[in-house]
Amino acid sequence: xxxxxxxxxxxxxxxxxxxxxxxxxxxxxxxxxxxxxxxxxxxxxxxxxxxxxxxxxxxxxxxxxxxxxxxxxxxxxxxxxxxxxxxxxxxxxxxxxxxxxxxxxxxxxxxxxxxxxxxxxxxxxxxxxxxxxxxxxxxxxxxxxxxxxxxxxxxxxxxxxxxxxxxxxxxxxxxxxxxxxxxxxxxxxxxxxxxxxxxxxxxxxxxxxxxxxxxxxxxxxxxxxxxxxxxxxxxxxxxxxxxxxxxxxxxxxxxxxxxxxxxxxxxxxxx
Numbered sequence: 001x002x003x004x005x006x007x008x009x010x011x012x013x014x015x016x017x018x019x020x021x022x023x024x025x026x027x028x029x030x031x032x033x034x035x036x037x038x039x040x041x042x043x044x045x046x047x048x049x050x051x052x053x054x055x056x057x058x059x060x061x062x063x064x065x066x067x068x069x070x071x072x073x074x075x076x077x078x079x080x081x082x083x084x085x086x087x088x089x090x091x092x093x094x095x096x097x098x099x100x101x102x103x104x105x106x107x108x109x110x111x112x113x114x115x116x117x118x119x120x121x122x123x124x125x126x127x128x129x130x131x132x133x134x135x136x137x138x139x140x141x142x143x144x145x146x147x148x149x150x151x152x153x154x155x156x157x158x159x160x161x162x163x164x165x166x167x168x169x170x171x172x173x174x175x176x177x178x179x180x181x182x183x184x185x186x187x188x189x190x191x192x193x194x195x196x197x198x199x200x201x202x203x204x205x206x207x208x209x210x211x212x213x214x215x216x217x218x219x220x221x222x223x224x225x226x227x228x229x230x231x232x233x234x235x236x237x238x239x240x241x242x243x244x245x246x247x248x249x250x251x252x253x254x255x256x257x258x259x260x261x262x263x264x265x266x267x268x269x270x271x
Contacts, residue, residue, distance in 0.1 A: 054082020070096030117159025
């Protein structure tokens with residue numbers, strides 16, 4: 001299980017929104033690049049970066065900042081916000097972003113989304129952002145009239161390589177996770193799922209962890225809780241590592257031990 005610290009960029013600063021409301025932001029760092037560096041220093045294995053200005057306006061407003069983050073940290077980055085064309089997608093991937101999160105286009109323009117998945121195989125995921133079960137787009141301000149089950153099969157068939165599911169009502173509210181909705185999605189999905197919204201304490205991580213054993217859930221995004229300290233990244237990573245080691249089968253024989261060392265990597269893959 002991977003904890004993804006969120007670096008949300010708005011007007012050049014690292015912020016967090018409450019329930020996705022553009023006017024309800026809290027600035028946590030004047031320099032998003034420094035915020036990204038800090039999370040890696042504290043043990044982040046991946047970063048979740050969002051261009052909030054791009055999400056609302058439909059344009060890549062923070063490309064230079066994202067490029068600088070990629071140059072500064074040595075962990076993979078998943079990026080969302082304002083990615084609505086192949087040119088924008090290619091520019092971010094060329095800048096060093098590992099993979100991209102598509103929201104509005106995935107729900108409103110299926111042909112373009114499928115084309116992105118085809119052009120950049122394995123690099124395109126989808127953001128499913130729900131309020132009271134209904135999916136939102138355009139920075140969470142437009143109601144699509146859809147629910148997860150309406151689009152899941154199509155998104156997977158189009159080539160989405162992962163899903164980030166955000167419970168908008170819980171986002172930034174430190175109110176815990178919606179295990180019912182997450183379990184349903186993670187069981188139904190044929191691709192990896194990442195939880196977001198309400199992941200605010202170690203107890204939330206502990207509640208989600210069993211889903212990583214028998215569903216497609218692979219991790220969780222957390223932002224405000226990490227910045228405010230109700231969730232400690234190092235503590236969460238230590239708990240996950242200890243739990244994983246307890247459940248891992250013992251290595252058998254010299255050949256198997258050598259193979260595992262040869263194939264090991266400091267950067268976990270969740271594809």
